[in-house]
Each structure stands twice: as C-alpha cells, then as structure tokens.
Amino acid sequence: MKLTSEEQAWLAGDGGPGLRKAMEIITALGQIYGAADTVAVGSVQIAGVSYKNLGDAGLEFLAEWAGQGARVRVPAYLNPAGMDLQDWQRLGIAPEFAQRQTAVIEALTAFGALPACSCTPYLIAPRPLFGESLAWSESSAVSYANSVLGARTNREGGPSALAAALTGRTARYGLHLDEHRRADVVVEVRCPVASEADFGALGYLVGRQVGQGVPCFRGLMLQPFDRKVPPDVDTRLRALGAAMGAAGAVALYHIEGVTPEAQGGNVLRKDARRITIDSLADGYAALNTTPLADIDLVSIGCPHASAEEIQDIAALLRGRGLKARLWVTTSRSVKTQAPQAVADIEAAGGVVIADTCLVVARVEDLGIRRLATNSAKAAFYAPSHAGLEVRFGTLGQCLTAAVTGRWPGVVD
Numbered sequence: 508m509k510l511t512s513e514e515q516a517w518l519a520g521d522g523g524p525g526l527r528k529a530m531e532i533i534t535a536l537g538q539i540y541g542a543a544d545t546v547a548v549g550s551v552q553i554a555g556v557s558y559k560n561l562g563d564a565g566l567e568f569l570a571e572w573a574g575q576g577a578r579v580r581v582p583a584y585l586n587p588a589g590m591d592l593q594d595w596q597r598l599g600i601a602p603e604f605a606q607r608q609t610a611v612i613e614a615l616t617a618f619g620a621l622p623a624c625s626c627t628p629y630l631i632a633p634r635p636l637f638g639e640s641l642a643w644s645e646s647s648a649v650s651y652a653n654s655v656l657g658a659r660t661n662r663e664g665g666p667s668a669l670a671a672a673l674t675g676r677t678a679r680y681g682l683h684l685d686e687h688r689r690a691d692v693v694v695e696v697r698c699p700v701a702s703e704a705d706f707g708a709l710g711y712l713v714g715r716q717v718g719q720g721v722p723c724f725r726g727l728m729l730q731p732f733d734r735k736v737p738p739d740v741d742t743r744l745r746a747l748g749a750a751m752g753a754a755g756a757v758a759l760y761h762i763e764g765v766t767p768e769a770q771g772g773n774v775l776r777k778d779a780r781r782i783t784i785d786s787l788a789d790g791y792a793a794l795n796t797t798p799l800a801d802i803d804l805v806s807i808g809c810p811h812a813s814a815e816e817i818q819d820i821a822a823l824l825r826g827r828g829l830k831a832r833l834w835v836t837t838s839r840s841v842k843t844q845a846p847q848a849v850a851d852i853e854a855a856g857g858v859v860i861a862d863t864c865l866v867v868a869r870v871e872d873l874g875i876r877r878l879a880t881n882s883a884k885a886a887f888y889a890p891s892h893a894g895l896e897v898r899f900g901t902l903g904q905c906l907t908a909a910v911t912g913r914w915p916g917v918v919d
C-alpha cells in the first residue's frame with residue numbers, strides 16, 4: 508500500500524501515539540482489502556457512540572486513545588447516543604447509565620468530534636458533494652450518502668471512522684472505486700410502492716435477498732416532491748436505504764432515472780442477476796411480530812426525523828390527545844428547526860427526543876412491551892435489541908395507534 512511521506516511519518520510515530528494508532532488501523536484495513544493507497548475524506552460519521560453497545564471496554568478504549576492527544580482534521584459527526592443528552596431524566600434513564608454515556612461523549616469530543624448525535628448528518632451539515640469521498644459509519648447514513656448523494660464511502664466501523672477523522676484519510680478500496688459501484692442485481696418492482704412503510708417493506712425484502720450486493724431498482728415510481736402528500740421522496744428513499752442496510756448489508760443502491768449514478772449511463776455489471784418483487788406482503792408479515800392490538804409505545808424517526816416529518820406529525824396530531832406513548836426521535840439541530848411543531852407534538856402528549864433512538868437507547872427498563880413504528884429498520888431490530896413485539900405500518904396507522912392505544916383495524 509503506497510503511503511505519502513506524511514502518512515509514513517505518522518505511522519512511525521512522528522505525530523504522537525494517537526495518530527500512529529489511527530494510521531495503523533487505516534493501513535491494516537488497506538492491506539486486508541488490497542487498497543493501492545489512501546484517499547482524502549471530506550467528513551466522517553462515527554458510530555459506536557451508545558454506551559449500551561460500547562460497554563465499559565469500549566469506553567476505556569476511547570478514553571485511553573483520547574488521552575494520547577490526537578485531534579480530528581475534518582468534520583466528524585457522532586452517531587446517536589444511548590440517551591437524550593439533556594433530557595435523559597425525563598425518559599427514565601438510570602443515572603449510572605447517564606454518567607457512563609456522558610463519559611463516552613466527553614472522550615469523543617476530546618478528539619474534536621462534533622456531538623451531532625444523529626444518523627442523518629446530511630440534514631444538519633453541508634451535504635456531501637457528488638463523487639466526494641467520506642468515511643461514514645451508520646448504515647442508513649452510508650446508504651444515503653452513496654445512493655442519493657452519489658458520494659463515496661464504505662461502511663466504516665467506529666475505530667476506523669475515528670482513524671479517518673484523525674488523519675483526514677481512509678484506505679481506497681470498496682465503494683471508493685468505480686468498479687464496486689456497479690449494480691450486480693436488477694430489482695424489477697411489479698407492485699405499487701407508495702408510503703414510507705411500503706418503501707421500508709420493499710427494502711427489507713430486497714436487503715434479505717441481496718445481502719452485500721448493489722441493487723438497481725427498475726419500475727420503482729417516485730411521485731414528484733409534493734408537500735401536500737407526505738411522505739416526501741427523500742423520506743421514502745431514507746426508509747428504503749435504512750431497511751436494506753438492516754435486513755442485508757446494502758451500502759449503495761441505484762434507482763433507474765432517479766439516483767445520480769443511474770440517471771444517464773448504464774450502472775449494471777454485465778453479469779447482474781435479476782430478482783422480481785411482485786408483492787410487499789411477505790415484508791409486512793415478517794416485520795409485524797404480533798397479532799395483538801394494544802400498543803405501549805409509538806416510535807417515529809428511524810432514521811432520525813427531518814423537520815418536514817416533524818411538521819407532518821404535528822399537523823396530524825393537532826387538537827388530539829394520546830393514549831400510548833409517542834417518541835419522535837431526531838437530532839438536536841433538527842429539533843430546534845421546528846419549534847412550533849415540537850410544541851404541538853408535546854402538547855398532544857408526545858415527546859420529541861434528541862440525540863438517541865429506540866434501537867440504541869436503553870428501553871429495556873422502561874416497561875414497554877409492544878411497539879408501533881413506521882420504520883422497517885426499527886421494526887427489524889426492536890425484537891432483538893429491545894425485546895419488543897412490533898406493529899409495523901404507515902405514519903397514519905402509527906399515529907392512530909398513539910391516539911387510541913390500539914393498532915387500527917384489529918379486533919381481539
């Protein structure tokens with residue numbers, strides 16, 4: 508692997524032990540994946556922020572590395588943490604957990620990382636440019652950056668993303684290279700796909716079949732952006748990418764005529780195989796894990812909700828009260844962009860939670876058994892990560908469940 512003289516000096520320890528560790532991680536990955544050299548990155552997104560997933564060993568690793576004095580060279584955004592960093596007490600988070608989660612954030616910000624605590628950094632920071640190299644971690648963010656924006660990033664682990672932040676570089680392999688960005692599966696969609704839940708169910712079905720592949724959708728109709736008919740196109744694409752990243756390991760997809768790399772020339776590999784989706788029913792069946800109607804918690808905002816989604820939720824709830832708990836999860840930055848909508852949701856009895864989400868927060872202690880969500884990704888992870896039964900459907904169904912305490916249309 509060819510290194511610049513500066514990178515060789517860092518590897519020899521000239522920049523201190525923290526920078527040497529970062530270069531060791533980058534060169535080790537480069538050698539494993541056969542990288543010819545490194546590439547400069549415009550920004551980094553660091554996963555592995557929740558203490559729930561890191562534990563004490565992860566916290567100690569970060570604190571020791573942070574103590575070695577290295578600092579980030581490019582904007583580095585943190586993924587969601589295990590709690591709302593300001594309002595954790597209102598959510599019933601234990602003080603011991605809060606203290607350790609705070610220590611994780613302190614270790615990461617000591618490097619100079621930005622506590623955005625979001626999986627949607629593209630909603631709160633300058634959007635990456637077409638062709639720009641990145642080192643992002645969280646699967647839905649990686650999918651969005653590669654597919655919708657046409658930027659280039661592998662799915663980094665927490666340490667490798669941090670190493671990229673400290674050096675401003677990553678090993679050039681995988682999705683940084685043209686040959687790995689071509690689709691190896693054509694997905695013929697022959698059924699209506701309209702709501703964000705439909706896009707999530709489609710993503711679940713395709714992710715399961717495609718695994719780590721690069722799918723190219725054919726026949727997927729996206730109505731023009733129209734704020735009168737939520738959800739908007741962007742929300743649907745985020746739902747699709749998040750579900751494929753969860754049910755499979757899809758980090759890049761194309762939609763013919765829509766996504767930037769599939770608007771002109773051919774993005775298919777010669778040996779691309781074909782799959783057909785005739786119905787979303789199997790996706791809905793797999794993601795609905797209970798036939799029962801009573802709902803304890805409705806969770807919206809996976810990936811983190813945009814200001815437009817928060818405004819849609821507020822409009823649908825205005826003047827109504829809630830019988831089930833409602834969480835809308837988003838970044839702190841987006842939360843401050845929609846103060847009236849946040850106030851309306853909270854007046855109805857919901858909470859708009861920043862910095863965290865259902866999957867990475869510690870919800871096991873909150874007495875919640877049954878979840879309703881419009882996110883296929885949240886529905887996929889909630890049983891294994893939080894021990895919850897799930898109802899999965901549209902935003903309208905979820906908000907009806909929040910108002911009545913029951914999933915609509917079920918008699919039991």
Ligand code: F3S
Binds near residue numbers: 809864
């Ligand atoms: Fe984001 Fe949490 Fe979902 S990190 S994509 S809101 S699981």
